[in-house]
Amino acid sequence: MIPRALNRKGGGIVVSTRTGRLRSIGAIGALAIGALLAVPLGAVAAPEAGDSVYIGPRQGYSGTGAFPIYLDTPVDPSAPGEPDLWAFCIEHDVTARTGLEGTIGEADEFLGDNLFLDPVVQGKVLWILAHSYPAVSLADLGTAAGAPGLDANDAFEATQYAIWRYTDLGFDATWPWETPNSEAVYHYLADGAEASGGLTPADLSITLSISGPSGPQEAGTLVGPFTVTTDRPSVRVTADPAFAITDAAGTPIDADAVVDGQELYLDLRDANTSGSATVTATAEGTTVGGRIVSVPTTPGGTPSEAAHSQTIALVAPAGAVSTASAAAEWVGDAVPPVIGTTLVDAADGDQTLPWNGGTATDTIAYQHLIPGVEYTVSGELMRKSDGSATGITASATFTPTVPDGTVQVSFTVPSGYAGQQLVAFETLTQAEIAEPVAVHHDLADAAQTVTVEAAPVVSAPAQHGGAKELAATGSPLAGPATAGLLLIALGLAAVTPAVVRRRPVRR
Known part of the structure; x- marks a missing residue:
């Protein structure tokens, strides 16, 4: 066979058959x-x-x-x-x-x-x-x-x-x-x-995987199954948090000797709260030994036959181990939802509405809802005086993303409620559940009460012209009429003596 020339960074080299021996004709730098x-011996995610x-x-x-x-x-x-x-x-x-x-x-x-x-x-x-x-x-x-x-x-x-x-x-x-x-x-x-x-x-690699439970899980039970798949004689499994690992009957298993196809469970029979855990399987070796790595010519590029960098072959270091993990979540004892409300005038944020009506906004604070589930909050304004319904209602449908939060509804209050106090009663329902999951009906709750101002008092207008009532006999004269009569009387009193004095004396 004719020797082949191999180009090498730092200088070329020429190779020959062993009988001819190889001679270096280029400078080969050594670093x-x-x-x-150092070769790592830690666990590697498969x-x-x-x-x-x-x-x-x-x-x-x-x-x-x-x-x-x-x-x-x-x-x-x-x-x-x-x-x-x-x-x-x-x-x-x-x-x-x-x-x-x-x-x-x-x-x-x-x-x-x-x-x-x-x-x-x-x-x-x-x-x-x-x-x-x-x-x-x-x-x-x-x-x-x-x-x-x-x-x-x-x-x-x-x-x-x-x-x-x-x-x-x-x-x-x-x-x-x-x-x-x-x-x-x-x-x-x-x-x-x-x-x-x-x-x-296959001689340089292992198979290792683990699957978690597919259905919903509950506290107070055995959570699982987790199923291990491997070509190793056995693998080690751990749980985080460290719950006991059992078989389907609840009997503890040897977690250091789990075999292919074995089904595992987490013992949560004494738990009553929601939570999650991860089960990890560990085995010696790698899942990609002997595979190759195709390398692009630029970061983020896609290697191809026409344009790629040097291809490399993978090998795992001695003593290396691989891991595979699966997680599960479970729900605990249900904590009933709770709601509380705050009712205010939408115009200025206080708890007083104009006498002729307005808009009242009720902010409903909720706790312990299930994220992703649809809820509807429905409210009605009640008369504080006797607890009777006004027929003024409002509602909102929402899907929370977190268990605790707030939602608002707005009540339009017409005229006719001047001087009254109105209290918001709220009811929370959950999709596909007939009965309410939470209510807040409290006539004594000041936070969910607004007061409608009293209507203003209007005075009667003054009369001008028309018939006048005569003073009753014996009643005192009053006002301008009295003053006029007095003046006339005084005038007569002043004139009479003069007339008398000028009358001739009869002889």
């Missing part, structure tokens, strides 16, 4: 990032094909390191923390990009055009991933390969060269190894893959 790279993952900066020697993979984009990409998974390149001649999200897919969704399209090559690559670091520990890999004191950089390099031997070269070759340990591990992996029949993604 040592520590003797050991990802699936189609999920997005974040690709961190490559770690290891320049050009031959591994990619840290994060199921969630780090809040601070410059300090992303420990990765959830790792990945290696399966497309040497395509530019790698990091610091963006890629999409998990199956091997048959590979967008490239190199030898990885061959299922046989895919099986060899998966064998390499399963038998190298970080799928096995550095100590175990070093012992198996005869590379004592093996560090992560050498393990990454050997693994990457072994993968390219199948995906881009097609034959064994001598590579520009950084150390003898890197070379030893490479031969261990390449020879082992060649001798093997290859692996499938």
Whole structure:
């Protein structure tokens, strides 16, 4: 076979068959990032094909390191923390990009055009991933390969060269190894893959899921079932909050040895309040081992055959565990709804209406309603004096989004109620329930009472002209008539003596 040229960032390399040995003709920079790279052993929420993952900066020697993979984009990409998974390149001649999200897919969704399209090559690559670091520990890999004191950089390099031997070269070759340990591990992996029949993604991954109850749940019962699905011999389950986990009969189960298809229940027989809980299943391994990640050329882009960045293959670190969760909610003993009202003049907000009528607004405060359920509040104004109905009504239909809140209705009060006090009686009904769920009928409640002002008093108009009543005999004269008579009398009294004095005396 004619040797193939592989372009590599930092300089080109030419490979030959093993008999010819390989010689480096380009400068290969090395970036040592520590003797050991930390590999997480924490639980990973079970990802699936189609999920997005974040690709961190490559770690290891320049050009031959591994990619840290994060199921969630780090809040601070410059300090992303420990990765959830790792990945290696399966497309040497395509530019790698990091610091963006890629999409998990199956091997048959590979967008490239190199030898990885061959299922046989895919099986060899998966064998390499399963038998190298970080799928096995550095100590175990070093012992198996005869590379004592093996560090992560050498393990990454050997693994990457072994993968390219199948995906881009097609034959064994001598590579520009950084150390003898890197070379030893490479031969261990390449020879082992060649001798093997290859692996499938199922050999590098697990199945793990859990489903929760589909119907409504109630406090005071066994809440469930939660059903575990897995290909592991057993998994561990936990509940948060930590309720006892039982079978359908209420008998506690061994939560550390739950098997495929087992149905679980939360023991809420002593509970009487509403609540929720999450049941989590945990198993060793990953659900996406051996899957690939298709990477766009720009952040947020969609990779395609015509335009994509370097495709990478996923592997879980040794000791990694995956989790799957399901949640359930339940209702407790019903707390009856409660309503209270505040009735005011819509015009100025006080509790006094004009004597000739107006609009009264009643604000109904409610508690303990069921969000999402339709309610109707209906009100009528009653006379405070005798409790009789006025026939003045108002209503509102609403669907609360939270248990506690307020709703308003408006009463139009016509004239005719001057001087009266009116009290709002409110009734709350729930859709599809005949009886009221809450009432507030209290004639003595000042908050739901308005007073209608008294009507103004109008004086009788003065009379002008027409017949005049004569003073009764013996009654005193009054007003102008009396004054006139007095003046006449005084005048006569003054004139009479003079007349008398001028009368001639008869002789």
